[in-house]
Amino acid sequence: MQLPFFQHYLNIWSKFSFLTLQTCSFTFFSSPLTHSALICAGKMVIKCKAAVAWEPNKPLVIEEIEVAPPQANEIRIKMVATGVCHTDLYHLFEGMHEGGFPVVLGHEGAGIVESVGPGVTEYQTGDTVIPLFLSQCKECRFCKNPKSNHCEKGWIADRQGEMSPAESRFTCKGKKLLQFVGTSTFSEYTVVNQMAVAKIDPAAPLDKVCLLGCGICTGFGAAVNVAQVEPGSTCAVFGLGAVGLAAVMGCHFAGAKKIIAVDINPEKFEMAKVFGATDFVNPKDRSKPISEVIAEMTNGGVDFSLECVGSVGVMRSALESCVKGWGVSVIVGWTDLCDFAARPIQLIAGRTWKGALFGGFKSRDGVPQMVQSYMDKKVKLDEFITHNMPLAQVNDAIELMKNGKWYIYILYVYIIEDLQTELYKDKH
Numbered sequence: 315m316q317l318p319f320f321q322h323y324l325n326i327w328s329k330f331s332f333l334t335l336q337t338c339s340f341t342f343f344s345s346p347l348t349h350s351a352l353i354c355a356g357k358m359v360i361k362c363k364a365a366v367a368w369e370p371n372k373p374l375v376i377e378e379i380e381v382a383p384p385q386a387n388e389i390r391i392k393m394v395a396t397g398v399c400h401t402d403l404y405h406l407f408e409g410m411h412e413g414g415f416p417v418v419l420g421h422e423g424a425g426i427v428e429s430v431g432p433g434v435t436e437y438q439t440g441d442t443v444i445p446l447f448l449s450q451c452k453e454c455r456f457c458k459n460p461k462s463n464h465c466e467k468g469w470i471a472d473r474q475g476e477m478s479p480a481e482s483r484f485t486c487k488g489k490k491l492l493q494f495v496g497t498s499t500f501s502e503y504t505v506v507n508q509m510a511v512a513k514i515d516p517a518a519p520l521d522k523v524c525l526l527g528c529g530i531c532t533g534f535g536a537a538v539n540v541a542q543v544e545p546g547s548t549c550a551v552f553g554l555g556a557v558g559l560a561a562v563m564g565c566h567f568a569g570a571k572k573i574i575a576v577d578i579n580p581e582k583f584e585m586a587k588v589f590g591a592t593d594f595v596n597p598k599d600r601s602k603p604i605s606e607v608i609a610e611m612t613n614g615g616v617d618f619s620l621e622c623v624g625s626v627g628v629m630r631s632a633l634e635s636c637v638k639g640w641g642v643s644v645i646v647g648w649t650d651l652c653d654f655a656a657r658p659i660q661l662i663a664g665r666t667w668k669g670a671l672f673g674g675f676k677s678r679d680g681v682p683q684m685v686q687s688y689m690d691k692k693v694k695l696d697e698f699i700t701h702n703m704p705l706a707q708v709n710d711a712i713e714l715m716k717n718g719k720w721y722i723y724i725l726y727v728y729i730i731e732d733l734q735t736e737l738y739k740d741k742h
């Protein structure tokens with residue numbers, strides 16, 4: 315008899331838990347899990363593998379770490395898959411002082427709830443979830459205001475300077491490990507506050523929808539939610555990494571008639587076409603400023619532009635590429651190292667300059683909706699994935715991404731290969 319998918323997850327979960335849970339006297343021979351076993355599971359320290367960044371600019375080290383049980387309002391998650399995002403690299407190589415280490419990086423993952431702490435009522439063992447770097451407490455003034463997704467709780471309120479909450483459930487060799495942006499998906503298990511967890515369709519393939527934890531929602535939402543691209547409009551997307559490609563997909567989804575893809579690496583154009591780009595500009599081939607090139611292509615500038623590079627020079631260029639009167643330019647690329655500049659006349663002339671975090675999505679509401687859009691084939695995810703690797707190869711993934719190999723759009727790490735194989739068997 316075919317098991318329901320949820321039951322199947324639980325069965326696999328119990329099998330692997332037997333291998334990894336350390337201090338419990340219960341054994342998980344039977345499926346489904348017994349109630350007592352589940353209660354016990356939530357009280358134990360779990361020993362598991364994680365990729366630890368002990369210090370900046372050094373390779374990650376696969377270590378056995380201890381993951382404490384979830385405390386009040388927390389959820390312990392068995393990670394199944396995680397992407398590697400540029401923000402992880404930014405933390406490792408550029409952004410952070412030594413106070414941000416040792417840390418377990420990763421913030422773009424998907425997994426299964428192993429256990430929940432006191433006070434958690436909306437989630438239970440076996441739920442399929444995506445941990446979120448941006449919380450949605452649903453109570454603060456930002457959560458209550460439909461105009462914003464900047465929840466003021468979660469790790470951001472706690473310790474923004476070090477990109478990690480002061481509290482952590484991870485230890486290794488007697489030392490506390492920080493949990494990067496409150497998530498730490500480069501670990502077989504993690505513990506996350508319930509206000510930073512999205513419950514998703516149990517039928518969703520976790521090795522694909524994990525990408526919705528960051529870059530894809532960021533780019534897609536920047537076009538759809540923040541720029542609010544209109545049917546029949548003209549758009550320009552600067553930078554065609556995963557975020558920019560997702561922005562192209564968002565413009566296409568919103569019905570734009572012309573989508574100009576701009577990148578200094580022309581090898582990105584083929585993939586941009588897959589997501590809906592209609593025109594292609596390589597700044598290196600042009601002698602004029604790109605804003606002039608785009609103005610010529612669009613009778614004075616595009617209706618919407620999106621900067622997905624993280625360069626203040628490109629941000630200015632994207633603004634100047636918008637048509638006067640009503641053009642909207644959205645900053646998506648991340649940098650906190652430089653100031654930007656523009657002539658005030660650009661805004662006086664009627665352009666709007668905006669920025670967005672996580673594509674403007676209220677995270678716990680938006681991510682399950684995006685999962686549904688993927689399941690309904692309205693949003694592409696598979697096309698972003700170029701590499702599948704086990705956690706043990708995380709440094710290879712980082713090297714490839716760091717070196718900017720042209721074909722890398724998203725590096726993808728299977729945390730638990732066997733579990734993933736089981737999931738595939740069920741579905742194919």
Ligand SMILES: NC(=O)c1ccc[n+]([C@@H]2O[C@H](COP(=O)([O-])OP(=O)(O)OC[C@H]3O[C@@H](n4cnc5c(N)ncnc54)[C@H](O)[C@@H]3O)[C@@H](O)[C@H]2O)c1
Nearest residue numbers: 532553554555556557577578622623624646647648671672
């Ligand atoms: N705002 C948010 O919430 C948020 C979330 C995630 C990521 N980000 C940021 O989004 C940005 C893009 O992320 P990604 O993962 O797609 O990065 P990526 O490095 O994969 O892609 C950047 C692309 O920009 C291109 N590029 C570089 N210089 C250019 C120039 N002068 N003109 C045109 N194209 C140029 C590169 O060739 C590359 O294709 C990063 O800055 C990242 O930190 C922001």
Ligand SMILES: [Zn+2]
Nearest residue numbers: 399401528529
């Ligand atoms: Zn990210």
Ligand SMILES: [Zn+2]
Nearest residue numbers: 451454457465
């Ligand atoms: Zn909030």
